Structures are given as C-alpha cells and as structure tokens.
Amino acid sequence: MNWRALLALVLAVCTTPALALDLKGHLEPGGFAVGQVEPGATVLLGDDPVMVGADGTFVIGFGRDQGSDVQLTVIHADGKPEQQVIAIAPRAYEIQRIDKLDQNMVTPDPATEARIKSDQAKVKAARATPSDRRDFLSQFIWPAKGPISGVYGSQRILNGTPKAPHFGTDIAAPEGSPIVAPAAGQVRFAETDLYLTGGTVIIDHGFGIYSSYLHMSRVDVKPGQMVLQGETIGAVGKTGRATGPHLHWGLNWNETRLDPALLVPPMP
Known part of the structure; x- marks a missing residue:
C-alpha cells in the first residue's frame, strides 16, 4: 500500500484533532524548519512522507512557489493521526536580466541538451539518499566573501529570453578566492x-539538507570526504555558464530548492 492510500485509510477511520507542534526555522518560501515527534511516528508534508530520525527529529522545506499554507500530518506510533495547517509567510522576488551570454548556453543544441540532462541526473543521484547527519542544526557561515550579485528566487531573463528562476545566492568574489564549507x-x-x-x-x-557550490575554478575535495565547517573545498571561478567570477551557493531539501542566505547573518 502506498503512502497516499495509507493516509486516506487512516484518516477515514480516525478522528484528526489539531496538532500542536513546535517548528523551529524559517516558515517561508526558500526556508526549512525542524520539528520533533515521538520515536516511531510517521510524518507527511501534504501527501509526501518525510524522513524521521530514530529520536523523532524531522525536517520540512518550502520551495520558491510554496502557497500560503501547507498541511502537516503526524501518524503516531499507536496509529492515531493528527494534522496541522502551517501558515507560510509571503515573499516577493526580483527580476534579473543577464545579456551577452553564449547563445548555446541559453538555447542549447540537442547534443548539448543531452549532456546537460546527463549532468543533472548525476547531481540528482548524489542527493537521492538522505543521511541522518545533524550538521544542519549548526549555525552556518558564509562560504565566500564578496558582493552579492544574485539572490534566491529572482526571475532570470537570459539574452532577452525568460528562463527558470535563480535558485541560490551568487557571491562575486575574485577568481581563485577560497570557498569554505x-x-x-x-x-x-x-x-x-x-x-x-x-x-x-x-x-x-x-x-535531506544539501549545499552546493558552482562555477568553481578548483575543486579540492572528493566524494565521500568528511569536511569541517570553515575547511577549504575549492576556489571561486567562472566555469560553466557564467559571465564572470563568482560562487553560486545553493541549498536543497531533497529536490526542493531553498535559500541559503536564510541560514547566515548579513555579509560582513
């Protein structure tokens, strides 16, 4: 039986009182929040199951276009379900125009499109199996220092063509500047x-919380390597689709793209 069928069955035979659950984090598009339930409980965000740790810790994230609310369901270890509607704060986004790009970067030919899809499949596979690490609970620091040249959620218009929104924070640091975890x-x-x-x-x-670092001129780490906060992982560059040196810093909750700037204080 799949999760949707299970949820429908449980809710059909049980009452569903309001759930009084304390969530800590950013209840807004691009944010994530951490909650706690008793061990053995099941958590669903909307209709989708959420990873729950052995101690009952769980994380939920909200994408750029998240609506004004979302339903959270907890099915306790004894089978009793409870539900809570979570209000999501509204958010507005900028429009960003970028011109003078190689047109094949904007509208790639079939061979290039195939390569892009292959790259994206490898990236998706890297995020396919969430771990039970707790590093996301620490206070994050900036991975590089420099002017902010791009922000999360802005609508991108490339060479006059509307494209997907920008999912991350761009830091215009000089080429070769260190990038740290x-x-x-x-x-x-x-x-x-x-x-x-x-x-x-x-x-x-x-x-399910993953951070990503793009356009690097140098990569100093390997898959499987453990890194500490502040440890150098590479250097700022302008590789890939970039008009100049910068670090694109991204954040995901599984496949939901989040805003990393919500995790750090203003740039010093």
Whole structure:
C-alpha cells in the first residue's frame, strides 16, 4: 500500500484533532524548519512522507512557489493521526536580466541538451539518499566573501529570453578566492566540468539538507570526504555558464530548492 492510500485509510477511520507542534526555522518560501515527534511516528508534508530520525527529529522545506499554507500530518506510533495547517509567510522576488551570454548556453543544441540532462541526473543521484547527519542544526557561515550579485528566487531573463528562476545566492568574489564549507558534512559530489555549472561540489548536512557550490575554478575535495565547517573545498571561478567570477551557493531539501542566505547573518 502506498503512502497516499495509507493516509486516506487512516484518516477515514480516525478522528484528526489539531496538532500542536513546535517548528523551529524559517516558515517561508526558500526556508526549512525542524520539528520533533515521538520515536516511531510517521510524518507527511501534504501527501509526501518525510524522513524521521530514530529520536523523532524531522525536517520540512518550502520551495520558491510554496502557497500560503501547507498541511502537516503526524501518524503516531499507536496509529492515531493528527494534522496541522502551517501558515507560510509571503515573499516577493526580483527580476534579473543577464545579456551577452553564449547563445548555446541559453538555447542549447540537442547534443548539448543531452549532456546537460546527463549532468543533472548525476547531481540528482548524489542527493537521492538522505543521511541522518545533524550538521544542519549548526549555525552556518558564509562560504565566500564578496558582493552579492544574485539572490534566491529572482526571475532570470537570459539574452532577452525568460528562463527558470535563480535558485541560490551568487557571491562575486575574485577568481581563485577560497570557498569554505559553511557547515560540517560529507561530500556527495565533486566534479570539475559540468556544462552549466562547471566545477561543482555538493555537501550532505543531513535529513535531506544539501549545499552546493558552482562555477568553481578548483575543486579540492572528493566524494565521500568528511569536511569541517570553515575547511577549504575549492576556489571561486567562472566555469560553466557564467559571465564572470563568482560562487553560486545553493541549498536543497531533497529536490526542493531553498535559500541559503536564510541560514547566515548579513555579509560582513
């Protein structure tokens, strides 16, 4: 029986009182929150199951276009379900125009498109198995220092063509500037030549929280390597689809793209 059928069956035979659950984090598009239930409980965000740790810890994240609320369901170890509607704060986004790009970067030919899809499949596979690490609970630091040249959620218009929103924070640091791990974790992906993102690293911080680093000129880590907060993982570059040196810093909750800037204080 799949999760949707199980949920429908449980709710059909049980009452569903309001759930009084304390969530800590950012209840807004691009944010994530941490909650706690008793060990053995099942948690669903909407209709989708959420990873729950042995001690009852869980994480939920909210994408760029998340609506004004979302339903959280807890099915306790004794089978009793409870539900809570979580209000999500509204958020507005910028429009960003980028011109003078190689047109094949904007509208790739079939061979290039196939390569992009292959790259994306490898990146998705790197995030396919959430770990029970707890590094995401620490205070993150900035992975590089420099002017902010791109923000999460902005609508991208490339060479006059509307494209997907920008899912991350761009830091316009000089080429060769060090990139450090903003929190401890395990490297899940490290390659030097993806078509769109060039030098790319992904770090697993636990419970589906992954940070990513794109356009790197140098990659200093390998998959499986453990890194500490502040440890150098590579250097800023302009590889892949980039108009100049910068670090694109991304954050995911599984496949939901989040805003890493919510995790750090303002740039000093």
